Amino acid sequence: MKNQWDIDMKNDRIVAYLPNLFQEEVDKLVEMIKKDSPGKVIIYTTDKDSPKLKDCGLSLEAQMSGFFAGNNAYIYTCYLNEERSLSKSSLENIEVLTAVRQDKKDLAICSHDYPISLIKDNEFEDLANLYRKVFPVYPTNVYDPTYLRESKDTNYIFIVAKDKGKIIGAASAMDTGYQSAEITDCAVDPNYRGKNILHFIIMELENALLKRGINNAFSITRAKSVGMNMTVKRLGYHFEGTLTNNCIISSGYEDMNIWTKNLVKNDGC
Known part of the structure; x- marks a missing residue:
C-alpha cells in the first residue's frame, strides 16, 4: 500500500x-x-x-x-x-449523537418512488445544479460538471435518483486506493427530503462497491447534521469518533463524525 x-x-x-x-x-x-x-x-x-x-x-x-x-x-x-x-458545536454534537443512537426506525418498511441508477455521461450538468442548490459551500468543486465527470473517470462512482428525468438526489463512493471507499457528496433536493431517497442511493453504492471487491466503506458526516448521521446509522454504520474543525462546509469549519461499515458482515437492512 x-x-x-x-x-x-x-x-x-x-x-x-x-x-x-x-x-x-x-x-x-x-x-x-x-x-x-x-x-x-x-x-x-x-x-x-x-x-x-x-x-x-x-x-x-x-x-x-x-x-x-x-x-x-x-x-x-x-x-x-x-x-x-476548539469545537464551536461540541454540545450540539452530543445532542445529535444522542438522538441518533436512540433512533429505532426499521428501514425494512421504507420505500420510495424514484428510479435510482448510475449516472450517465450527459447528466453531470444536472448533478452540478443539484449540488449548487444544496451546498452553499463545499470542500470540493462539485459545482463544476467537468470536475464531476473527471472524478467519475478516475476513482468515483456516482448514483443518482431522478424524478421525471431530473436528478433529485445523489451520492458518490470514492475509492481510497486501499480497498475501502468513502460514501460522500450526499445530497437530496430540499423539495424531496423525508422520502428515504438517500438510504436507497447509498445501498446501491454499497452494492456497486461489493461488485468491485471493496468490502469496507465509511462516511465522514457533519457532526451537527441529524439527518445524515441518522441515515448512515440506520444503514448499519458504526460511529468511531469526531474530527474537530475538519473542513469547510456550509457554515465554515465544521466538526465531522466518522462512521464505518464492513459491507460483507453487515451488507444491508
Missing part, C-alpha cells in the same frame, strides 16, 4: 495516508509542518506506527475500521492554530 500526501490549502490542512510510516516520512512531516504551518495536520496510519506520531506532537482523534485493506486506520492530528482546535 502506497503512502499518499495532500496539502489541502482550501481547508488549511495537511492530510496524509501513511500505512508505512518510515522515518523519512516522519522527517517529511516535520519539515512540511515547519514550511506550510497548516491550521491542522491529519495522519491516517496503523497502530504499530502510532508512537512515531506521538513523538511529533500528534494525538489520536478518531479511528476508521477496515480502511487499510481491512485493517484499521488510526487518525492522529495536531493543531498549529489554537482556535482551530
Whole structure:
C-alpha cells in the first residue's frame, strides 16, 4: 500500500495516508509542518506506527475500521492554530449523537418512488445544479460538471435518483486506493427530503462497491447534521469518533463524525 500526501490549502490542512510510516516520512512531516504551518495536520496510519506520531506532537482523534485493506486506520492530528482546535458545536454534537443512537426506525418498511441508477455521461450538468442548490459551500468543486465527470473517470462512482428525468438526489463512493471507499457528496433536493431517497442511493453504492471487491466503506458526516448521521446509522454504520474543525462546509469549519461499515458482515437492512 502506497503512502499518499495532500496539502489541502482550501481547508488549511495537511492530510496524509501513511500505512508505512518510515522515518523519512516522519522527517517529511516535520519539515512540511515547519514550511506550510497548516491550521491542522491529519495522519491516517496503523497502530504499530502510532508512537512515531506521538513523538511529533500528534494525538489520536478518531479511528476508521477496515480502511487499510481491512485493517484499521488510526487518525492522529495536531493543531498549529489554537482556535482551530476548539469545537464551536461540541454540545450540539452530543445532542445529535444522542438522538441518533436512540433512533429505532426499521428501514425494512421504507420505500420510495424514484428510479435510482448510475449516472450517465450527459447528466453531470444536472448533478452540478443539484449540488449548487444544496451546498452553499463545499470542500470540493462539485459545482463544476467537468470536475464531476473527471472524478467519475478516475476513482468515483456516482448514483443518482431522478424524478421525471431530473436528478433529485445523489451520492458518490470514492475509492481510497486501499480497498475501502468513502460514501460522500450526499445530497437530496430540499423539495424531496423525508422520502428515504438517500438510504436507497447509498445501498446501491454499497452494492456497486461489493461488485468491485471493496468490502469496507465509511462516511465522514457533519457532526451537527441529524439527518445524515441518522441515515448512515440506520444503514448499519458504526460511529468511531469526531474530527474537530475538519473542513469547510456550509457554515465554515465544521466538526465531522466518522462512521464505518464492513459491507460483507453487515451488507444491508
